[in-house]
Amino acid sequence: MGEYLENEYQMEIENRVRNLMWTVSGDYSLDVELDVDSFQKSRYISLYDAIKQGAFARYFDKDALALYVVKKSFLGADQMNLMNLAQICVDAAVHKRVEAERSGVADIRKKAFSDLIEFDYRRLSESLTGMLKLAFFKRALDPGYRTTKKLSEALSAVEELEGAAETMELIRTVDRLYNSLLDQTFEERQGSLEEVLSVTLEELAEYGWKDFLKENAETESFDDYMRRLTQSMLRTESGEEAGQEEKEEKEPGAPHVVQVTEEDLKKVYSYVELNFGKSYLSPLESRRMDYRLCRGAHGDCSLYFTEGILKNSVKNNYQYQYALRQAEQNRRVYAQNHNLARKNITILTDVLRQALVRRSETEYVRDDHGHVVPKLLWKVGRTNDRRLFTRTLNRNAADFVVDVLIDASGSQRVRQPKVALQGYIISRALSNVGIPHRVMSFCSFWDYTVLHRFRDYDEDRSADKNIMEYTTSSNNRDGLAIRAAADGLLKRQEENKVLIVLSDGRPNDIIVNRPNSKNPRSYGGDYAVKDTAREVRHARNMGISVLGVFAGKEIDLNAEKKIFGKDFAYIRDIANFSNVVGTYLKRQLDADNL
Structure with missing residues (x-):
């Protein structure tokens, strides 16, 4: 009975969140997997994610942004960091539009960000993109919040997206932030954004996009993979990469620097x-x-x-x-x-007990001092062997x-x-x-x-x-x-x-x-x-x-x-x-x- 009630409650939450997403998007055929689990942690995080998913689907091309992430990853970029940057940029691009239409959204957004700072501070503070997220959340809660020069410059670039009208504007900002914050040699090694976008689906297939997948997801189709990546990219929280275990740490020797105030x-x-x-x-x-x-x-x-x-x-x-x-x-x-x-x-x-018992046993060894052994005295003056005694070894x-x-x-x-x-x-x-x-x-x-x-x-x-x-x-x-x-x-x-x-x-x-x-x-x-x-x-x-x-x-x-x-x-x-x-x-x- 308890399991039945729990399932009923889960379904009720999912319906509520899905209806909110449909209302915001205006597209009742929109079919995405919603982050209902986060509702147990904070209903505001879950509700705001639904709002953001609906808003982004309404105003921008979510598939184009996801495909950019895959292509950039194909050329060697870190997919998790790209996802984190995309999540921030998506939020900046949609929140003012949806807040203008629905007055309650601004309050939900602030409460979601406040909960994220409390729940995820430790995890976010372990990476540069995580620190940028924290600064973004704090700036939304307090417009006067000040951070390091490097993060302030990145925040300014993100905030410029509040007037964005095209998906390409988001892609350019994500690409510029990745190259300036995380890998300043990327463009020199792999080419400009235009060269990233010129990667074809045939090249992706030849390369093996399934390298991004976990072992238990190897049968997943490319469309399924893209769908999961898109959903992860539109969420507020950082999570696992779509189709890949989160990288446990940076490559050996790579500096992992967190700037703090x-x-x-x-x-x-x-x-x-x-x-x-x-x-x-x-x-x-x-x-x-x-x-x-x-x-x-x-x-x-x-x-x-x-x-x-x-x-x-x-x-x-x-x-x-x-x-x-x-x-x-x-x-x-x-x-x-x-x-x-x-x-x-x-x-x-x-x-262990047998080894301890053996260690407790008294052991007798021949030595050059201790108790004399009469039967060995014949060696005196006849040999150089001076071990004419026995000594007791008592090990603790x-x-x-x-x-x-x-x-x-x-x-x-x-x-x-x-x-x-x-x-x-x-x-x-x-x-x-x-x-x-x-x-x-x-x-x-x-x-x-x-x-x-x-x-x-x-x-x-x-x-x-x-x-x-x-x-x-x-x-x-x-x-x-x-x-x-x-x-x-x-x-x-x-x-x-x-x-x-x-x-x-x-x-x-x-x-x-x-x-x-x-x-x-x-x-x-x-x-x-x-x-x-x-x-x-x-x-x-x-x-x-x-x-x-x-x-x-x-x-x-x-x-x-x-x-x-x-x-x-x-x-x-x-x-x-x-x-x-x-x-x-x-x-x-x-x-x-x-």
Whole structure:
């Protein structure tokens, strides 16, 4: 009954939104897939998207703009950034026209933009086109809003479209913004706008437009693909590219710069707190931590330690609801695989327990000191062998501590439930054998590296379940995260310290360009790989055993090898994560030199 009512409610919303779009467009044959899901987040976003879809279909040629995006992408442009620019330009071109006809539209638009700033600030602030969107939203809410010179110039170009009469005006503006903001060499390499538009459908077919599609959409026709791209292009929110997974990060080494104002900098800490939960460190402890650890390549960065938005939220916002839904999904996947998980926990527990038992056994070795062995005394004066004694070796089975550090950047988004499940298996097995351990994830937001602690070293087994709150977002500054994790391990009294890092072998972080300061060096590509490798070597020199578990793409294997050397494992399936970690831990427990 509940499912029936939910479907009825969904249909009612869709009919309401569709009728609004038809009314605005004046075309009751217009058939597009509407963004009804956003109604659950904000009805104003959903309603305004319907208005904008109808208005653009009425006044402009939506197919011409979409085809331009495909052709520009065919020549190597980034489709997601093109889509973001197109979304802003479409809004600028239609809003005054439709507001003149319908007085309530202006209010709906402002409320939609206000909700988008609250819900999507973090995601939008991670890219230049996202920052332009934010500035566009803020300018609509406050005409006196001021931003950086670069974004102000781009906004002026967008605002000129408020009097646009032809689709070609939008295309020229999108093209000019892309070439000036994102790729100043595009025209030199690939040609002018006229050459972009001269690409034929035959060339697109030969090139293979299906390269833009996800694997599960390979049977889609070109018309279907164009329809989905058009709908995505006309929405207010950024989403996945039509037919392609969102790019997880920029190419290695490509600078990813976000320019910020003084106003933004004052608010950034509150945004981090709002989106990741309050920090469990006091302001004084945080400053001391930053002073000690945020140096060298990370001199302009900060560390943020939290137990997550679900444990210490500021308010029940969209990000809180997203984290709640992801945690529920993680738990659902665990419930579906409960028997398999329990079996793996049992196997891993037995492996570790047997290794600990062997380590606890008393071992006798011959040496040049200790208890004399009478039957060997005949060697005195006759041989050079001085090992006439036995010595007892008592190894401490409990003298181990483990840190598990998990990449929680956007590149792990599709694997979230599996990563949470494997992390839980490892954590529960370590709890079962009494090895103190900490489990944390890491990602970066602006110049903050966020370390989400799921369980601390000496917590009881009830804390293991917190790994189900694992969520991903943003970028990853692996070097600083490893430095912070190693710092925690070095404070422990245990002699044998182990750090296990799950990552994709591609450290990549944005650059925050503060007002009146020079850009720091881009943290990506070879520079970031070398920095991360340096942190791994430093941790090993300090007596920490470090294992890298690689869960990325084969093309990044060489980078992973440079970072972790011989102690790294490549897993093609995240389901093998706990087995790999178990094997490594057993080897460490069995090692004589620990």
